[in-house]
Amino acid sequence: MEKEIERCEAPHDHREFVAQIRETMPSEERLYDLAELFQVFSDSTRIKILFVLFRSEMCVCDIASSLNMTQSAISHQLRVLKQMRLVKNRKEGKTVFYSLADDHIVTILGQGMEHILE
Amino acid sequence: MEKEIERCEAPHDHREFVAQIRETMPSEERLYDLAELFQVFSDSTRIKILFVLFRSEMCVCDIASSLNMTQSAISHQLRVLKQMRLVKNRKEGKTVFYSLADDHIVTILGQGMEHILE
DNA sequence: TGAATATATGAATAATTGTTCATATATTCA
DNA sequence: TGAATATATGAACAATTATTCATATATTCA
Numbered sequence: 490m491e492k493e494i495e496r497c498e499a500p501h502d503h504r505e506f507v508a509q510i511r512e513t514m515p516s517e518e519r520l521y522d523l524a525e526l527f528q529v530f531s532d533s534t535r536i537k538i539l540f541v542l543f544r545s546e547m548c549v550c551d552i553a554s555s556l557n558m559t560q561s562a563i564s565h566q567l568r569v570l571k572q573m574r575l576v577k578n579r580k581e582g583k584t585v586f587y588s589l590a591d592d593h594i595v596t597i598l599g600q601g602m603e604h605i606l607e
Numbered sequence: 608m609e610k611e612i613e614r615c616e617a618p619h620d621h622r623e624f625v626a627q628i629r630e631t632m633p634s635e636e637r638l639y640d641l642a643e644l645f646q647v648f649s650d651s652t653r654i655k656i657l658f659v660l661f662r663s664e665m666c667v668c669d670i671a672s673s674l675n676m677t678q679s680a681i682s683h684q685l686r687v688l689k690q691m692r693l694v695k696n697r698k699e700g701k702t703v704f705y706s707l708a709d710d711h712i713v714t715i716l717g718q719g720m721e722h723i724l725e
Numbered sequence: 726t727g728a729a730t731a732t733a734t735g736a737a738t739a740a741t742t743g744t745t746c747a748t749a750t751a752t753t754c755a
Numbered sequence: 756t757g758a759a760t761a762t763a764t765g766a767a768c769a770a771t772t773a774t775t776c777a778t779a780t781a782t783t784c785a
Contacts, residue, residue: 497668497702497731506665510673514658515720522723523716524654530645532743536638541628549762550615555628562744564763574722583752583761584615593722597715598641602633604692604711605640615761650773667732680774682733701731701782 529573530597534558535566538587539594542576546588647691648715652676653684656705657712660694664706 514520529535537556541547547555553563567587570576575594578587589595632638647653655674659665665673671681685705688694693712696705707713 497666497672506663506669507673510659510662513662514655519720519723520654520658521651523719524649524651526719526723527645527648527654528742531642531649533639533642534743536642536645537632540632540638544628544631545624547624548615550760551624554615555625559745560762561746561764565743568763574725580751580762585762591722591725593718596718597722600711600714600718601641601644602637604709604715605637605644607692607709652773668730677775678732679734679776683773686733698732698781703732 526573529569529575530601532566534562535570536598538563538566538570539575539589539598542587542589543595543598546586548584548586550584552587644691647687647693648719650684652680653688654716656681656684656688657693657707657716660705660707661713661716664704666702666704668702670705 515523530539534556538552541552541555549563549567550560552567553560556563567576567578570587571578574590576587577590578585580586633641648657652674656670659670659673667681667685668678670685671678674681685694685696688705689696692708694705695708696703698704
């Protein structure tokens with residue numbers, strides 16, 4: 490299980506760094522969850538869905554139609570978005586309306602957009 | 608090239624929605640770039656590297672050592688982070704020091720962390 | 726110059742993932 | 756109840772990707 494780990498002889502206190510980091514870093518589990526969250530933002534179809542829902546709540550079929558994609562593909566991605574609590578939905582007859590779950594999503598998308606536009 | 612696109616008969620003005628969306632959505636290219644940016648945040652090794660660098664600038668070898676991973680794996684991921692301008696580096700003799708490129712990264716990580724902790 | 730050290734990188738492999746296709750479930754309405 | 760509609764989902768395939776291993780490049784120093 491142990492890997493062969495490098496150990497450089499850089500002119501700074503290596504051990505102090507490592508000790509500090511071990512103290513202040515979030516747990517392995519949280520870092521993993523965080524990566525998993527961003528993984529949901531990492532597909533352009535899902536990004537498009539989020540932008541569409543930023544405009545307004547919308548049913549699956551209209552999302553598909555707006556993005557020129559099949560209902561199946563959109564449903565699959567909505568499931569991923571829902572599992573990570575980025576969208577919520579409500580049912581009205583046969584129709585299911587999806588909307589953004591909270592404001593972090595807008596902030597994250599906004600900061601990301603700022604970054605790529607710089 | 609054309610796909611078979613669904614068209615529901617939901618009791619709202621479908622065409623108006625679609626028209627609005629086409630107007631206000633960022634370009635296909637930007638949405639793609641945005642997904643690509645978040646893709647960089649979507650791996651736990653890269654997330655860990657970013658958290659390490661949030662503490663302080665650090666050389667490749669110490670990052671590897673802190674995370675208990677090989678130098679090669681870290682170098683590969685640093686390249687990805689650099690390409691997306693999430694980290695920058697400076698060279699000092701044999702040693703290359705990496706650090707976070709700007710503040711969006713901290714905001715994005717922070718918002719992501721808030722989301723998963725809710 | 727040659728040995729040692731720090732980092733970078735190409736190729737290969739294993740694992741993950743987005744879409745499609747077919748089909749299942751749920752709801753309305755005649 | 757049966758047909759039509761809206762959405763969900765399992766399986767399969769193609770494409771992408773993180774790590775490892777081997778090796779290359781760059782720098783220092785004796």
